[in-house]
Amino acid sequence: MVNSRKIVITSPFKGEPKITDFKIETEELPPLQDGQMLCEAEYISVDPYQRAYSQRHKVGATMLGSQVSRIVESRSPDYPVGRHVVGYWGWCDRTVVNPAAKSGEILPPMLVQNYGDLPLSLSLGVLGMPGATAYFGLLDICDPKPGETVVVSGAAGAVGSIVGQIARIKGCKVIGIAGSDVKVKWLKEELGFDHAFNYKTVNVEKALKEAAPNGIDVYFDNVGGEQSSAVIANMRHRGRISVCGCISSYNESKVPLAPVIQRYMVGKELKMEGFFVGRWLDSWDQAFKEMAQWIKEGKLKYKETVTEGFQNTPKAFIGMLRGENLGKAVVKV
Ligand SMILES: NC(=O)c1ccc[n+]([C@@H]2O[C@H](COP(=O)([O-])OP(=O)(O)OC[C@H]3O[C@@H](n4cnc5c(N)ncnc54)[C@H](OP(=O)(O)O)[C@@H]3O)[C@@H](O)[C@H]2O)c1
Incomplete structure (x- = not known):
């Protein structure tokens, strides 16, 4: 039995x-x-x-x-x-x-x-669903180019911490947004993010303007809500946004309101796409092989x-x- x-x-x-x-x-x-x-x-x-x-x-x-x-x-x-x-x-x-x-x-x-x-x-x-989410959600949807500025929210979590490091591997400047000073320190000192800040203690819009004075090319959105509206307002012309999740609202019974983003979407001709990681299921193993290799080479930390x-x-x-x-x-x- x-x-x-x-x-x-x-x-x-x-x-x-x-x-x-x-x-x-x-x-x-x-x-x-x-x-x-x-x-x-x-x-x-x-x-x-x-x-x-x-x-x-x-x-x-x-x-x-x-x-x-x-x-x-x-x-x-x-x-x-x-x-x-x-x-x-x-x-x-x-x-x-x-x-x-x-x-x-x-x-x-x-x-x-x-x-x-x-x-x-x-x-x-990293070699499972969250890793595949980071890999395909960033590379397939946003196609980041060397020298571009990438912002990731939920940056110290399972998906976000991998997104930021893949963007670094691809030669981008990376800015992470996370919810504690310990997380911010880890992102900057161990994972090599160029900038990171604690959204609970700073003004997100002001911090973004300082970290990315010329604007943001790619936004990987894990959290939604006001934080994301602030990022989207600071994007560059033809910027790309990968909508991965909106954890800021998961515990809420009423859908929360956030500042309108459409004026930026139109004015800057932004592209925004949501996804479910199962879309790339047939290619997961190939992504895991590449990420396992990056881990062994010390380029990707978990x-x-x-x-x-x-x-x-x-x-x-x-x-x-x-x-x-x-x-x-x-x-x-
Ligand atoms: N589209 C897909 O196929 C797919 C697949 C996997 C995951 N996701 C999504 O990706 C996101 C990240 O998932 P994960 O597995 O990597 O989780 P995670 O980031 O490891 O853990 C969740 C984190 O969310 C943050 N958080 C909690 N409440 C928040 C709030 N009100 N505002 C901002 N951040 C908040 C917390 O970090 P802080 O300390 O920084 O607040 C927490 O550590 C989620 O939205 C999830 O639903 C989507």
């Missing part, structure tokens, strides 16, 4: 989720059928979209999310025992799944490739904020939404 622990939602989130909105339940898993595998979670990812996907927050449902797991039993020839796989099976520590079945998961199961000595948890970060213990997943999730993470927030099961 194999049991699984799962974290279920006990009450609908109002504003910031609370620890008491979750509880742990145990269930007995069924024996494997042909085509199925049994996976044991090693790391669970906590990500902003888990707060944003409110249509999936049902009382009694297992909280949605991804994990990297080891295959411990298998009746699927393509998913052998001992391999690791990233799956969107929610906050549970053991799962029986049929990897070939289309079951409404956010992304299909993905076998983890071999990147030598690099830690397994990176398959939830940081993880690791919370220990499956039971602490809600705490890690709430902490990530509050900005307690530097780099990628993960839970070591």
Whole structure:
């Protein structure tokens, strides 16, 4: 008999989720059928979209999310025992799944490739969905050129910290916006950002004018709201904006208002495009190979904020939404 622990939602989130909105339940898993595998979670990812996907927050449902797991039993020839796989099976520590079945998961199961000595948890970060988001969201949508000025908000997080470093690799001047002085120091002193500032303590518009007196060519938007309106007002003619997310509004029940941007969009002939990273799924592995190489060459650095213990997943999730993470927030099961 194999049991699984799962974290279920006990009450609908109002504003910031609370620890008491979750509880742990145990269930007995069924024996494997042909085509199925049994996976044991090693790391669970906590990500902003888990707060944003409110249509999936049902009382009694297992909280949605991804994990990297080891295959411990298998009746699927393509998913052998001992391999690791990233799956969107929610906050549970053991799962029986049929990897070939289309079951409404956010992304299909993905076998983890071999990147030598690099830690397994990176398959939830720089060599996983957030890394692919940074890579394609910046390069495909904004096509940054050497010498251009790139601004990234949410700059010290999983996606933002990689965006800024890729822009540096491509020869751009990089400005990061983040929510604490510790984050700002890390961006400037360790990741090589040209400028960074704390949006909680400075006037964003003034800081941008100082850091980019000639304007901004590319904006990678992780946060939305007033911060983004301030960046967009300071863009150069034919600037490009990649709209990745709007975390400043995820805990809000009413859509917040921000200064109108259309006059800048028109006057400066800006291009703005939203995206979902699944668009480039067939090319993820190629991007991970390139980024793994950059990591080995010391050009791309990563940081993880690791919370220990499956039971602490809600705490890690709430902490990530509050900005307690530097780099990628993960839970070591
Ligand atoms: N389009 C896609 O396919 C896709 C894929 C992945 C992620 N995303 C989006 O990318 C963004 C970043 O995701 P991530 O995984 O890298 O998360 P993350 O940046 O590692 O963590 C979330 C960060 O958001 C910041 N934040 C929280 N409240 C904020 C507010 N009111 N205003 C500004 N910043 C706030 C916090 O940093 P501070 O301390 O700096 O405030 C926090 O650390 C999110 O919007 C997410 O939804 C989109």
